[in-house]
Amino acid sequence: MNFAVLQFPASNCDQDAVHAVRLLGHSARLVWHKDASLGDTDCVIVPGGFSYGDYLRCGAIARFSPVMQAVKQFADNGGLVLGICNGFQVLTEAGLLPGALIRNRDLQFHCENIFLKTATIDSPFTNKIPAGKILRVPIAHGEGCYFADEATLAKLKANNQILWQYCDQDGNLTDSANPNGALQNIAGICNDQRNVAGLMPHPERACETLLGSDDGKWIFESIFAALKNKPVAQAA
Amino acid sequence: MTEPAITPELVAKHNLTPEEYAHAVAILGRTPSYTELGIFSVMWSEHCSYKNTKPLLKTFPTKSPKILVGAGEENAGIIDIGDGIAIAFKIESHNHPSAVEPFQGATTGVGGIVRDIFTMGARPVCAVNSLRFGELSDPTVRRLFSGVVSGIAHYGNCFGIPTVAGEVYFDKTYQGNPLVNAFCLGVLRHEQITRGAAKGVGNPVFYVGPATGRDGLAGAAFASQDLTEESAEQQRGAVQVGDPFMEKLVCEACLELLATGAVAGMQDMGAAGLTCSTCEMAARASTGIEIELDKVPQRAPNMSSYEIMLSESQERMLIVVHKGREEEVKRIFDKWDLPWSEIGIITDTGHMKVRHGGKLVVDIPAKKIADESPVYQREAVEPAYLKAVRAFRLDGIADTTSPADNLKKLLAWPSIASKNWVYRQYDHQVRDGSVVLPGSDAAVIRIKADSLPVMTAELAAQVAGKPVPDKLIAMTVDCNGGYVYLDPYEGAKSAVAEACRNLACSGALPLGATDNLNMPSPLKPELFWQIKESVRGLAEGCKAFNAPVTGGNCSLYNQSPAGPIDPTPTISVVGLIDKPEHVTTQWFKDAGDAIILLGDAVDTTDPILGLGGSAYLQVIHGQKNGSPPRCDLEVAKTLHTTLIGLIHSGLVKSAHDCSEGGLAVALAESCISQLIARDTPRLIGATIDLSALKDVRLDALLFGETQSRIVISCKAVEAVKVVERAKLMGVPAVQIGKVGGDTLTVKTASGEFSAPLTELHDAWWNSIARAMA
Structure with missing residues (x-):
């Protein structure tokens, strides 16, 4: 599989995403934010970082970049797009995912491991996650509090679009397990076509036991499996 | 623009002594211009010249x-x-x-x-x-x-x-x-x-990064003075403003540029900005450098040559490029949307020359200002307070009767307490x-x-x-x-x-x-x-x-x-x-493992038994006093190589050094410091028996800070082997307990105390967050 990892000027988890994909046996390359084409691509990763410095609002400028126009078209054609952390923020700003990510409720940046409950395995991003498996994955963000209005939330639930929620080690969706105040402990969602997903935690930092956890690989393995089983989308 | 006349007052304001000023005049062979005075001031500040510490720094092994x-x-x-x-x-x-x-x-x-x-x-x-x-x-x-x-x-x-x-x-x-x-x-x-040398006569000099502003004027000089209330107010302008986004771009662009092979030398504009970078680069290569200030990107209008030379605006780099390869610099810095400007050239004159508005405003021999900075052999006299420190004894201090309570207080003391409130705010896993x-x-x-x-x-x-x-x-x-x-x-x-x-x-x-x-x-x-x-x-x-x-x-x-x-x-x-x-990490791993203390439990040759300057004396008795524990480097070296040997043999499951708070704090931290995830510590208890150590004060045994001690754990079946091997290497070693349970229980010659791990953890983990709430 070929993964395109977007590179905004201040993407800083771009290398990490490339590393994780390659470690798991697939190929990945960086695509510069000024490029209007994604090239030969099976899946796009919008990585973590600070895109354009994010002094205005996380991801607010990135959505206007040439490469994001290509990503939109790729997604419209059914291509798989995964936004991680800042990438999730960029996808919501770009309108590819509903809702918004706002300042953490304690107004502090949080870097720590959290537990994730997979709400549904019915998606290209979760299909390989073993039933009942609680994932231990790091977060690192200052603006990761998922927010959406009532109607959007209701739609997310009705369509089974909530993919991951913060939980304790036994899988309970407690308030203290929620690091940022996200509504309904939401850590990640997908769009209603289920081909675009975003999450605040960093699965690419949890693909090796040497780094403390390899639970993140289940998310990548899900994508590999989905790509194997689905006709390839046409790149823009 | 008229520059102020050089007066003794102006010289003093620049923190140059009359002798230093005289030396500057001798180097130039004339009175310096105002801009040159500023340059001497920052180049000869402690921050840039190490004038008071150079003779000492030469004693470091390098x-x-x-x-x-x-x-x-x-x-x-x-x-x-x-x-x-x-x-x-x-x-x-x-x-x-x-x-x-x-x-x-x-x-x-x-x-x-x-x-x-x-x-x-x-x-x-x-x-x-x-x-x-x-x-x-x-x-x-x-x-x-x-x-x-x-x-x-x-x-x-x-x-x-x-x-x-x-x-x-x-x-x-x-x-x-x-x-x-x-x-x-x-x-x-x-x-x-990559070297910070201005190599290659005729090579162009590039300025890259954001424009120069009036921020951080003479920060190096500010850093080389006492802090007073006045200075804090007046020197606010000497504090620079950081832009990490810009730094990221500059870093990526510079590394990309280096990969072209077009760079002859590179230096950041840190302390003393354009001044220090130009002087040092020329001095290192024994060349000269000429720059044109009108070409320096400027953030504020009407900046004087003094201000441009002394500004410490952040994230700026000075790059010397092989002649003929200028286009590569332009291409890469344009790609990263970064300002760049060709501002000068490398010469063979040995001088740093600066032009501004068509006028030569600086002409200084670069090597002389960089290498001939003043050096002072300062007078050293032992301070009087040390007499009392050395005479300090434990006579007036009663031994502890509430060790569990002392331990909790020490764990909650902000200098010992967990710093999670701090490091959780830092991304510590990116890359x-x-x-x-x-x-x-x-x-x-x-x-x-x-x-x-x-x-x-x-x-x-x-x-x-x-x-x-x-x-x-x-x-x-x-x-x-x-x-x-x-x-x-x-x-x-x-x-x-x-x-x-x-x-x-x-x-x-x-x-x-x-x-x-x-x-x-x-x-x-x-x-x-x-x-x-x-x-x-x-x-x-x-x-x-x-x-x-x-x-x-x-x-x-x-x-x-x-x-x-x-x-x-x-x-x-x-x-x-x-x-x-x-x-190897510091926390205990599995119930049943043996806990071994490497090193002497207490330095009994120390009249105050490792309690001098200890956290215990500070927290429990409100005293920062007494000679600190003696540090025998040979003993320490043997301890460290022994531990490394044991680790290489696969015998060590955890290792934690004894420092502030002594053995008791080290043991407690070994029980409570593993973190699985947010709000999910892994607590694992220990039962310790120190009753064999009879003739020593309890506070010194538990909280003394005798140097060269490490608490390790290993499989129970390997404990005897570990102790023997350590002893063979000349390191005192004794099994003091075993891992397991949900308390830290310590038996001593004067009784037993026990503390639930949840309490110890709460005191240690939440102390700073509570103080900051």
Whole structure:
């Protein structure tokens, strides 16, 4: 599989995403934010970082970049797009995912491991996650509090679009397990076509036991499996 | 623009003595212009010239076969770690700016040290910091503390560098003068080492990065004065403003540019900005340099030549490019949307010449101003207070009767308490290399092939087909300023010993060190004595552990109206771990494991049994007094090599050094410091029996800080073997208990005490968050 990892000027988890994909046996390359084409691509990763410095609002400028126009078209054609952390923020700003990510409720940046409950395995991003498996994955963000209005939330639930929620080690969706105040402990969602997903935690930092956890690989393995089983989308 | 006339008052305002001024006139052969006066002022400030400490710094061990770039040669030292790979690292202070403007002071501290690293051609891969504040009960201290932490977080997180380790102490000596020391480590191939030399007559000089503004005017000079209330107000303009996004762009663009092979020399504009970078680059290459200030991108209108030369606007670089390859610079900096400007040329005159508005405003022999800075042999006199310190005995202090309560108080003491409130705000995992996260004795990072900077086509062809093996680097930064105040020589030795002990506990042997002397004024003989003795201790320590100093930083004049700070020579030691299976952490692993104490439980030759300067005396008895525990470097060395040997044999499951709070705190931390995830500590108890140690005070046994002690755990069946092997090496070793349960239970000759781990954990984990709530 070929993964395109977007590179905004201040993407800083771009290398990490490339590393994780390659470690798991697939190929990945960086695509510069000024490029209007994604090239030969099976899946796009919008990585973590600070895109354009994010002094205005996380991801607010990135959505206007040439490469994001290509990503939109790729997604419209059914291509798989995964936004991680800042990438999730960029996808919501770009309108590819509903809702918004706002300042953490304690107004502090949080870097720590959290537990994730997979709400549904019915998606290209979760299909390989073993039933009942609680994932231990790091977060690192200052603006990761998922927010959406009532109607959007209701739609997310009705369509089974909530993919991951913060939980304790036994899988309970407690308030203290929620690091940022996200509504309904939401850590990640997908769009209603289920081909675009975003999450605040960093699965690419949890693909090796040497780094403390390899639970993140289940998310990548899900994508590999989905790509194997689905006709390839046409790149823009 | 008319420049002010040079008067003795103006000279004094620039912190130049009449003798220094006379020397400047002699170098020039005439009266300096106003801009030149400013240049002499910053170049000969302590920050840039080390004029008061140079003779002392020469005593540091600086050689080893592994050193590729040594102390004082360049912006940072570089050490070989094998397979053609090297690491560049350095620590630097940003104390004065942080006292005035904590957030920006700290951000620019991080920015400056990160720039020092990529200036060498290395990719910055991790950051560490060492912080000191007053007591958290003071609202001003809380403001400074939270400002500094969020500044470091803001800059490091956005730049994308993991902040993997650090230390934070709280003591009223730092009340008006916090210490902010930032460390950065980068990696590169040997062939990628870049020099800050203005090589090649006729080569063009490029300015890259954001425009020059009036911020940070003469910051280096500001850093070289006492902090007063007035200076804090007046010098706000000397504090720079950091932009991590810009730094990220400049770093990526510079590394990309280096990979073209077009660069002849590169230097960041740090302290003393354009002045220092031009002078130093020319001095290193024994060339001259000519620049045109009208071509320097400027943020503010009508800036004078004085202001442009002395501005410390951040994230700017000076790059000398091989003639004919200018287009490559333009292409890459345009790609990253960064301002650039060709501002000058390398000459053979040996002079730094600066033109502005068609006029020659500066004409200084570069080598002379850089190399002929004044050097002072200051007078050193032992301070009177040390007499009382040495005479201090425990006679008036009753032995403890409530050890469990004492232990809880110590664990909650902010200097000992968990620093999770701090490091949780730092991204410590970006770059996929953090193996041991903050919260153990030392951080461990993994360096992998894609951590290295992009190579030139030539180099890539050379190394093609030779895969880069992963490397494991451990690092720590340490210093107990209280010890150093009570005995600068022993205290400084102990700082090095503790750093190396922390490395040993992680499975690493030292490669090299970088020091940050945070000291009061060198002009008072009693204070200079502290500096001198501290340096003597650091030098001996670094020699003993084969940790040559590859560079560092001197921050003098750390004193506020309340008085001088405790002398605080922080030392960061970097080490190498051979194999992933040798990486060791401090927490106990499995119930049933044996707990062994390596080293003598109490130094009975010490009349105050390791309690001098201890956390226990400070917290429980309100006294910072007594000679600190003696540090025998030979004993320490044997201990560390023995532990490393045991780790290499696969016998050690956990290792934690005894430092502040002594054995009891080390045991408690071994029980409570493992963190699985948010709100999910892994608590694992221990039952300890110290009843064989009868003839020693209980407080000294539990909370004394006798040096060279490490608590390890191993499989029960291997305990006898471990003890025997340690003894064979000459290290005292005894099994003192076993792992298991949900309490820490300690039996001593005077009875037993027990504390539930949940209570100990809460006291230790939440103490700082509570103080900051």
